[in-house]
Amino acid sequence: MLLKGTIIKGIGGFYYVDTTDGIIECRARGKFRKNDVLPTVGDKVIVETEDKKQGSVKEIEKRRNSLIRPAVSNIDTLMIVAAITNPMPDTSLIDKMLVIAAKNGIQGALCINKIDLDSTGEAEKLKECYENAGYKVFVTSAEKGEGIEELKATLKDKTTAFAGLSGVGKSSILTIITGRELETGDTSRIERGKHTTRHVELIRIEEGYVFDTPGFSQLEVEDIRANELYKYFPEIEKCEGMCRFRGCSHISEPDCAVKEALDEGNVSQSRYDSYVKMYEKLKLIKDWERGSTNGK
Ligand SMILES: Nc1nc2c(ncn2[C@@H]2O[C@H](COP(=O)(O)OP(=O)(O)OP(=O)(O)O)[C@@H](O)[C@H]2O)c(=O)[nH]1
Ligand SMILES: [Mg+2]
Numbered sequence: 001m002l003l004k005g006t007i008i009k010g011i012g013g014f015y016y017v018d019t020t021d022g023i024i025e026c027r028a029r030g031k032f033r034k035n036d037v038l039p040t041v042g043d044k045v046i047v048e049t050e051d052k053k054q055g056s057v058k059e060i061e062k063r064r065n066s067l068i069r070p071a072v073s074n075i076d077t078l079m080i081v082a083a084i085t086n087p088m089p090d091t092s093l094i095d096k097m098l099v100i101a102a103k104n105g106i107q108g109a110l111c112i113n114k115i116d117l118d119s120t121g122e123a124e125k126l127k128e129c130y131e132n133a134g135y136k137v138f139v140t141s142a143e144k145g146e147g148i149e150e151l152k153a154t155l156k157d158k159t160t161a162f163a164g165l166s167g168v169g170k171s172s173i174l175t176i177i178t179g180r181e182l183e184t185g186d187t188s189r190i191e192r193g194k195h196t197t198r199h200v201e202l203i204r205i206e207e208g209y210v211f212d213t214p215g216f217s218q219l220e221v222e223d224i225r226a227n228e229l230y231k232y233f234p235e236i237e238k239c240e241g242m243c244r245f246r247g248c249s250h251i252s253e254p255d256c257a258v259k260e261a262l263d264e265g266n267v268s269q270s271r272y273d274s275y276v277k278m279y280e281k282l283k284l285i286k287d288w289e290r291g292s293t294n295g296k
């Protein structure tokens, strides 16, 4: 028989598909590999099964979107989680993730966790920086249970992937939100380079879905032309058409509206630095080298 479902987890060549008849363990059939489409957690699929326990993925429905890091598909929001400390916020990584989300038509948002460890008001500064850039920002402490209700409210009727550095508290937050005991790890383990969450997992909550994903720190933005990068920085995009030169790179040209916004504090230095760093890297990539990072 054929059943419709959603891939909620993939481990060791098996995919676990949530259907109205329960969770079915599936081995992906060869043809998807040949087509270069790897089943991804979040995929809507059709499963063939005899006993409603084991089966095989027969078809993958066309995706709304997909990301490689974290490997998820069909999401509404990428909730980037950062910690005040242990580990320190990596704004360069956050900005790259926001660009990749926007490029794929996914809403980006930020969750600043571990605010119980904030002794210098760092959380407020970070919040202001990203709110000024146009993003929704949540401030939480999974340890103390603070800010979780506000965060939960934004997940309603949406599919949200939680992503970010290892140890920021993604699984800790999602343990509270889902009521599921997700594995969390102490920070000494993370300092040794060990991630706690090893697999992407899609979890149904009362009104919506959330993904817990493994932490990562390396990420490259490649499939964007340098001269289009500004579109994925909302506060820079606002300046479009206001510079003296058309096609201004907003880096070294005179009378640049973005540089003015930077001087006036309407574009933050760290966001601008991220823009410049990404721009310089993207400029080195030739068009023919630009592979698609979407959908495969
Ligand atoms: N002080 C404090 N510690 C926290 C908070 N949230 C999580 N932690 C701790 O941080 C450590 C890492 O938390 P995890 O939830 O495993 O982090 P993760 O982001 O899921 O990490 P990976 O699965 O490796 O990507 C654990 O020891 C948590 O107890 C918080 O709000 N405050
Ligand atoms: Mg985790």
Ligand SMILES: [Zn+2]
Binding pocket: 243, 248, 249, 250, 251, 253, 255, 256, 257, 258, 259
């Ligand atoms: Zn400019």
